[in-house]
Each structure stands twice: as C-alpha cells, then as structure tokens.
Amino acid sequence: MISKSDRHSNTDASNTRFPHLVTGGGRRLGLAIIKHLVAQGELVVTSYRTHSHEVEELNSLGVHCIQADFTSKRQLDDLITQIQSEYTGLRSIIHNASDWSSESEESDLYALMERMWKVHVAAPYQINMSLKNLLCHAAESLGEATDIIHLTDFVAEKGSDKHIAYASSKAGLANLSLSFSRQLAPKVKVNAIAPSLLMFQEGDNKEYQQKALKKSLLCLEPGEQEGVAAVQYLLNSRYMTGRTLALDGGRHLA
C-alpha cells in the first residue's frame, strides 16, 4: 500500500490515474490549461471543434483528443459515450468551450440564443449529469474531492451591450455551479472562473484594445496564464465550492 504522501496527487492506491476533461482545448486558454496539466504529468482528455495543428500537437503529447461540436446533440452524445466507455473516473471537468458571438454577427437572433445556450449551458449540463459518477468514483479512489470548473465571464453578472445572448448564457452556466456544488458535495467541488479580459482576439484593433483596457482599474491584458493559475488554485483547494473566482482587474469598481 503506497502512502498518500508518496502517491502522485492524482493516483489511487491501485496506481490508477484519472484524467482531466477539458472542453475547447484546441486553442488559447483551453490549450494553455492542457499544456500546464500535461507538464505536471497529468492525463488529459479534450474535446475540440475544429481540427488544427494545435490538436495534432496535443495528440503528440499523449492528450486524448475527441472532436465534438456542442451545437450537435449527436456529437455531444458521442463524446460522452466515448468517455464513459474508456474511463472509470475523472479528476476534473473543465468547461472552457465557448462561442463569443455578438448580435451584430447574427441576423437570426433566435438561432444566436439557441447556439449560445447549447454551447454554454446545455452541453456543460449534459456532460456534468452524464459524467458526475466518474468524478465521484475518482474522489472515492483518491480519498479527496474532484472538481468541476465552469469558465463563465464578468458579464454574466453585469450583462453586455453587444453580446446579450452570450452574457445570458454565461449567467446560466454560472447558475449550474450553484446546483451542482450542492448536489455533488463533498465528493466534487464545483466552482466558476469569471474573467473580464484575459487575452484579446487576433483581430482586435488598437482602438478596441485601449477602450477595453480602460474598463478595469488595473488596465492590463493579463494573458492566458492568469486563467491557468486560477484553474490550478481551484484544483489545489480543499475548501472552496459553489464560488466564482473573478479575474477582472477591479473592473467592478472602475
């Protein structure tokens, strides 16, 4: 029997390691979270929508990459079925996948809201409901709580002028943290991370960037590692659940 202190943080007495599931792992924050976990020797499964050289890189790192567009119920069901058939437990589920669409980009507003809800609420809800038993099994085997982490957004609480449907769906995602933290305690901790600005999109011009930076007290673009550090804090925490880490540079006071 190896002592708990000798075990890898994510290995049970039978030396079984339980993977992290990260959704939207093909770029930016999701990709950075995965590389951070892999660098620590963790096992990772990820869902991606669009195949890319980054996905190929993740495959070469031993990450189990599964294609799934969350606007397709069949693809979401297939993702869940594949994970249920290949794994007996999960160390965490990190809901990072997101579609940041605005009203200006979509003439069919019903379709926009439907897509926002599918990606940010329906998919995380179905994944949590279908895979919570794997999180609980891993917690029992490891002798410590496992994690669900929802990537929400500052605008979930404040609303948005140009991303109304997006913001409302992120509020729905934030609400999932409350229900699942009550339902799954103490085996599973359920928390959210609500950034206001982590990193700009490639196409954001200087005028837009300057305007966005001035919205917070700290006036800076922290970068993806700010989000990675928040994820690691929640994975390490033994006493936080049902809460949200606000990564907003003091925007609530600006």
Ligand SMILES: NC(=O)C1=CN([C@@H]2O[C@H](COP(=O)(O)OP(=O)(O)OC[C@H]3O[C@@H](n4cnc5c(N)ncnc54)[C@H](OP(=O)(O)O)[C@@H]3O)[C@@H](O)[C@H]2O)C=CC1
């Ligand atoms: N960047 C920031 O400043 C902020 C980010 N956040 C949140 O943090 C998280 C990470 O942000 P960021 O890295 O910028 O996100 P990105 O928008 O750059 O990437 C989102 C990921 O989600 C995937 N995705 C998009 N649509 C779907 C879909 N229909 N089905 C499945 N996957 C999909 C994308 O896949 P593909 O690459 O194939 O398109 C991509 O991998 C998100 O939840 C975001 O809302 C919140 C506030 C600020």
Ligand SMILES: Nc1nc2c(c(=O)[nH]1)N=C([C@H](O)[C@@H](O)CO)CN2
């Ligand atoms: N899925 C995404 N959500 C968000 C993004 C993004 O790039 N992808 N970016 C933001 C911005 O940082 C915005 O808050 C300020 O420019 C918000 N959500």
